[in-house]
Amino acid sequence: MIPRISLSLWTTLTLIFLLGPLVIIVGGSFTEAPHVTFPPEGFTLKWYAQLMEREDFLESFIDSMVLAVAATAAATILGTIAALALARENFKGREAFRAFLMSPLILPTVVTGVALFQFIRLLEIPSNMLGLIIGHTLITLPYVIRTVGAALVGLDKSLAEAAEVLGAKPARILFQVVMPAIAPAILVSVIFAFIVSFDQVTISIFLTGPDVMTLPIRIYTYIEFAIDPMIAAVSTLLILFAYLLVVGLERAFGLDKVFGKKG
């Protein structure tokens, strides 16, 4: 048995290791020095003020939100449908289909990005946003299929059968029995898909254009020239955003439920 002391020591060290970068970023965003310093030298909100004047960052944030919401919605709907199909027993070529849908997870993202770039050029898709939504849907789809698929595997088959002998038609079984049972998994995949999309750099690099630039790309281009505390300010706001998102979900649904702790 590991002694208690050393266990809590390890936990503390791990937390320090994981949270360290966050603390440095948050602290660094308040520094008066012209570069990120930790501990901060003095205290100022000027980097936040400077950020507020950068409309390009705000636009990028909105672009990223629109993109993440659209891609998440598309991936959740398509992925749930695909997972339902993959859960059927009498499905010829199921494994091939599954491998095909999961491939964005296995291929290097750069390869997927190049391929998407060519594909979208060939199709002459007029809007960069639409191209980005297609690309982000593609790469978030495997997360949805995985999560919802796992829930379907764990779903007691006799539930659907019980509904069927009771006289339920397929649509009723799907919407009143199966969907409520896998709702927590669907919610989890919404979170995954949103984060993957919101965070995505590699795919987006190939697909952004003059009319849209996602926030990660904006940050990326900015730090090519300078790493100043304004970037730390952006990051701090993003951390706050993620935190509020999780707390909001917790309030709305209860994360215990979302992560399937309770039935």
Place this chain on the structure above:
Amino acid sequence: MSSLDIEDVHLWYGQFHALRGVSLSIGQGDFLALLGPSGCGKTSLLRSVAGFVHPQKGSIRVGGQDVVRLKPRERNLGMVFQHYALFPHMSAAENVAFGLKCRNVEKAEAEERVARALDMVGLSHLADRKPRQLSGGQQQRVALARALVIEPNVLLLDEPLGALDKKLRVQMQSELKQLQRKLGVTAVFVTHDQEEAMAMADEILIMRDGVIEQIGRPKEIFTAPRTSWAAEFVGSGNVLKGRLGPAADGARPIDLGPGCAFALAEWANLPADGEATAFVQAEAVKLAPANGSGQGLEVVSQRYLGVYVEVQAQYRDGVLRALVSPEEAEAFGVGSRVTATAAPTCVRPMEG
């Protein structure tokens, strides 16, 4: 509430022949128990009736109507699953109401029927609980109410009590039986448990590897198994194999070596002279102390079974089991010598 007739049903899962010509008939309001070892095809038969699997051959009629081509939802059956299969996000009342919703029963009528069904299983006070807030026995009752509220033609139960502990199981057995009788619903009940089948069924069907080994009233199954396999399976007595002697006092003795004196009262269908197989229930075996040491059979073990004591004695071909009262058992301690006999009417001929 209808009769159920199954005729020469064959079911293959790919290459595997799971049901191999099953035929049976149960009357309206009867309670049939399907009994058999694991993998013999009990669930497959039940699922064929329900319509989840499709026998390639044979007919299944409910109330005279052939249902083989009907979907499960068109068969109007009630089904109770081993793990209840209650819808986890619905309350007890919503679970019970589900089948009525599927049938577009008017709201007021549905509410009344749900209330009555819950009352029938004694759960009115828990109508708003979710399944996970109910005990195993309570979940079982909700599942039963859900299956019965639609007034099914036949009620199918696949080891419905399998997940309950012994005491609760016995209680549910009698509740279930009473309810079934009161409603007069035709029921097919799958179980592993001989005692459960005995306690509940009007008729017991013993299955083995996809065929019917024997079908009959519980008493018949337990006192006169048709084959030695069935006898072993129900485990209620002894299979005796020996040469038949000439008739005396209206019975023919069966030779089992020294210390055993068994005779058959019924031998019309047995060969005039030759080997025969017979069955005698453990309760019917009478023991007596043997006179003279080295005579008779040696008692090799004693086992308390509550009301009875099971005494095992070594005879020529194996171990003979007898059930005696605890007082009698004192005379037959391990190592003592006994003789064994039974009334000739209790020794039943069997098909090998």
